[in-house]
Structures are given as structure tokens and as C-alpha cells.
Amino acid sequence: QVQLVESGGGLVQAGGSLRLTCVASGGSISTYDMGWFRRSPGKEREFVGMSWSAGSGHYSDSVKGRFTISRDNAQNTVFLQMTNLKIEDTAVYYCAAARRILTTASSSGASYDYWGQGTQVTVSS
Secondary structure (H helix, E strand, C coil): CCEEEEECCEEEECCCCEEEEEEEECCCHHHCEEEEEEECCCCCCEEEEEECCCCCEEECCCCCCCEEEEEEHHHCEEEEEECCCCHHHCEEEEEEEECCCCHHHCCCHHHCCEECCCEEEEEEC
């Protein structure tokens, strides 16, 4: 059983940056595909980006070019670097892990087996 704990959320002005951290325990992230999702009030959960265990990954169009996922397998940690934040990025951000995901399903939350509790990101004008 993998446990995921996110941190690093907070209040930031539009145009600013934040780095979210997801620390895993109970399993090595080097063998997991890792994803980031978010949920805004009144909206459904939204795919942000993901990182394949073998490397590379992809992002949603809404964050592409602004957000970057990286891993530190030695520290069993995944990061979400967010830059040029916009008000519409305000959400609770969740880290997720999966043993194996079909390429065509990597942006679906249903593909992920383990989830963190989330961390709030609020972007102000």
C-alpha cells in the first residue's frame, strides 16, 4: 500500500510560482507512474500532468509550458513546479500513483491506484 503526502500549497499572486511536493512511502516511486490532478470548487477533478516510471510524461493543454513534473527517486518524491500561475489554477492539487497505465488512459483519474490528501493552491489577483 502506497501512501502519498502532498505539501507546498499556499497563497500566491498571479504570475508567481509554487512548487508542490509529493512524498511517497510504502513503495518505490521508480516503479510507479505518477500523476497530478486538481479540483476547483464546483468543478470535476482535472488532469494536470503525469510522469511515466520510465521517464518523460505529458501535461494538459491548460498548464503546458507553465508546469513541470520532476522526480527524485532516491528521496521517493515527486514535484510539481508551477510557474506563471493564473487565477484559474486555484484548486486542491492531488498526487496519484499507478503501477501501470495504458498510454491512452494516463490522463484519467480512474487509472491511478493511490492518492494523496491534497494541498490547496490559491492564486490571487
